[in-house]
Amino acid sequence: MDRRTFIHTALTAALAGSLCAAEKRRPRIVLRSSWQTVNIGDIGHTPGVLALLEKYLPEAEVRLWPSKVDNGVDEMLRRRFPKVPIIEGADAIKTAFEECDFMLHGSGPSLVAAKDLARWRKETGKPFGIYGITVGTLGTGTVELMSAAKFAFFRDSVSLAVAKESGVRCPVMEFGPDGAFAVDLRNDAAAAAFLQANGLEEGKFLCCLSRLRHTPYWKVKSNKKFDESKHARNEAMKEHDHAPLREAIVAVVRQTPLKVLLCPEDATQMAVGREMLYDRLPDDVKARVVWRERYWLTDEAVSTYIRSAGLFGSEMHSPIMALGNGVPAIVCRFAEQTSKGIMWRDIGLGDWLFDFDNEADIKRVVPTVLAMAKDPGASKAKAAEAREFVQQRQRETMDILRKNLGDA
Numbered sequence: 002m003d004r005r006t007f008i009h010t011a012l013t014a015a016l017a018g019s020l021c022a023a024e025k026r027r028p029r030i031v032l033r034s035s036w037q038t039v040n041i042g043d044i045g046h047t048p049g050v051l052a053l054l055e056k057y058l059p060e061a062e063v064r065l066w067p068s069k070v071d072n073g074v075d076e077m078l079r080r081r082f083p084k085v086p087i088i089e090g091a092d093a094i095k096t097a098f099e100e101c102d103f104m105l106h107g108s109g110p111s112l113v114a115a116k117d118l119a120r121w122r123k124e125t126g127k128p129f130g131i132y133g134i135t136v137g138t139l140g141t142g143t144v145e146l147m148s149a150a151k152f153a154f155f156r157d158s159v160s161l162a163v164a165k166e167s168g169v170r171c172p173v174m175e176f177g178p179d180g181a182f183a184v185d186l187r188n189d190a191a192a193a194a195f196l197q198a199n200g201l202e203e204g205k206f207l208c209c210l211s212r213l214r215h216t217p218y219w220k221v222k223s224n225k226k227f228d229e230s231k232h233a234r235n236e237a238m239k240e241h242d243h244a245p246l247r248e249a250i251v252a253v254v255r256q257t258p259l260k261v262l263l264c265p266e267d268a269t270q271m272a273v274g275r276e277m278l279y280d281r282l283p284d285d286v287k288a289r290v291v292w293r294e295r296y297w298l299t300d301e302a303v304s305t306y307i308r309s310a311g312l313f314g315s316e317m318h319s320p321i322m323a324l325g326n327g328v329p330a331i332v333c334r335f336a337e338q339t340s341k342g343i344m345w346r347d348i349g350l351g352d353w354l355f356d357f358d359n360e361a362d363i364k365r366v367v368p369t370v371l372a373m374a375k376d377p378g379a380s381k382a383k384a385a386e387a388r389e390f391v392q393q394r395q396r397e398t399m400d401i402l403r404k405n406l407g408d409a
Contacts, residue, residue: 017408027062028406030054031088031121033114034107036179038074039221040267041299042181042318046108049325050132050181050297051082056183057399061406064088064097066117073399077300081186098125103406105288108133108156108180110339112143115194119146128405132398133179136160137342147171151405153312154398158347159340160267176347177398178391181318182325191297192304199262199291200225203308206260206291206322207253211246211274212267214238214337221268234337242335243277245363246314250278251372254286257374259310261290266316268296312368315357317341324350329373329380333357333366348387349381 032054047065051248054063066088069213070078075087088097106114109135118129119142131153137160139147147153147169151344154177155161161176196202215231250261263274271294279292297305303322306312312320317338320330333355334342345354353369355362373380 020032024368028058028103029064029101030058030406031064031066031101031104032107033104034064034109035065035070035074035115036109036113038069038072038268039218039296040216040318040320041297041302041327042266042316043109044074044299045184045186045322046133046179046320047179048078048081048186049183049322050105050107051078051085052183052185053180053395053399055082057396058403058406066094066097068114071263073298077186077298081300083128085156102127103402104129105402106131106134110135110341112136112147115143115146118150122146122149127321130154130402130405132402133177134160135339136163136285137339139164139169144168152398152401157340157343159343163340173401175398176394178394179318179321179341179344182388182391183395184299184322185301187304188298188300189304191301194310195293195305196308201260201291204310204377205258206262206309207370208262208264208306208309208312208314208319209246209250209274209278210264210266210270210312210316210319211243212270212315214242214335215271216267217269236287238335239273239277242315242333242357245333245357245366247278247281249313249367250282250290251286252367252371253374254289256371259374262293262305262309263290264293264305264319265296266319270316270353271296304384311373311380313366313373320345324384325391327381327384327388329353329377329384331355331366331370331373348390350383350387353383 018066032050038045046185054061064086070087088094095213121129126149131152133154135156142165149169150171150185152173153171154175154191155164156179158176165175213235215235219225219227253261263278265271275292279290282290306323306328307326312323313331315333320332323330331353332342332345335357342354355366357363
């Protein structure tokens with residue numbers, strides 16, 4: 002082959018390759034997520050999964066189909082993920098169904114958007130997957146729908162067992178971390194200003210979160226009616242559930258140089274923290290405890306958590322987001338919170354998981370919180386080990402998604 006022929010052949014091959022590459026478009030994913038905005042954990046599911054998709058599947062185009070992104074959440078997500086369109090309205094949903102290749106159901110307390118997955122399956126016949134959910138009792142229709150998924154990742158081992166025992170038979174069923182572990186949102190300016198205004202120094206305070214047995218959403222949601230039975234249960238158990246946390250706060254303040262910040266995970270909890278924790282503390286302890294009066298968004302909360310020496314309390318997603326950023330976190334739980342708290346045992350932090358329906362567990366809360374406060378090096382090492390396991394599973398689960406995108 003002479004030089005001229007060689008050059009012509011090479012150019013022709015290169016052009017053909019370029020045309021083929023141009024014809025092969027990026028895979029398109031619909032992320033069905035964002036269930037509500039009065040809880041920073043429910044908000045956190047979405048940016049967590051988006052961050053994982055951005056990191057592990059940069060070749061994919063992602064569109065977010067939310068239930069709610071009001072109260073400033075829309076703006077927060079757009080700042081962090083400017084390339085991710087937010088699907089709004091029937092026309093945009095119809096276009097996404099036509100143009101996208103795969104639907105991913107985000108983390109949540111159940112298969113929250115089961116109707117939308119069923120619609121996707123019926124109208125498009127395209128594949129879908131489930132990422133990091135908890136499940137309880139499963140009806141026949143849900144079992145059949147989940148069995149049709151390419152994969153189903155459960156954020157706690159109890160849920161995985163329930164799904165298997167219920168007859169779910171999709172090709173991949175495994176433990177998969179809650180998406181909120183990957184949250185990397187920040188509002189450092191707001192966090193720094195709050196700490197300064199309240200005399201809190203970086204690394205010299207613990208965060209404490211508390212909750213009632215049932216979230217009184219009727220106080221913050223116009224479409225939720227007052228529930229007498231749930232209110233009665235809250236009233237019956239609130240002293241029982243808050244006494245161990247108060248004792249831990251007293252021990253930390255009196256036995257260490259650390260302060261304590263009382264902060265909320267949902268919009269109902271500021272009042273609970275005031276009534277059940279702050280107002281009932283001894284005066285000498287109260288002087289070194291800060292009560293956060295206002296609700297906040299996930300970015301400011303995370304920026305605050307990463308400046309703390311650790312978290313403890315009866316919430317789930319603040320510990321998740323803290324641990325995902327290397328911050329030690331102790332979880333207290335009770336039956337009304339479903340099985341999601343078991344994930345702490347699943348990721349190797351069984352010693353930092355307490356069942357408030359078990360009196361023997363309650364007795365261990367104060368010494369465990371004190372140990373975390375007094376030995377930050379060991380606490381951070383323990384958190385880092387669990388975080389490494391979570392990140393390994395994140396890589397593995399995203400790899401399974403990538404393989405299924407290739408089949409779409």
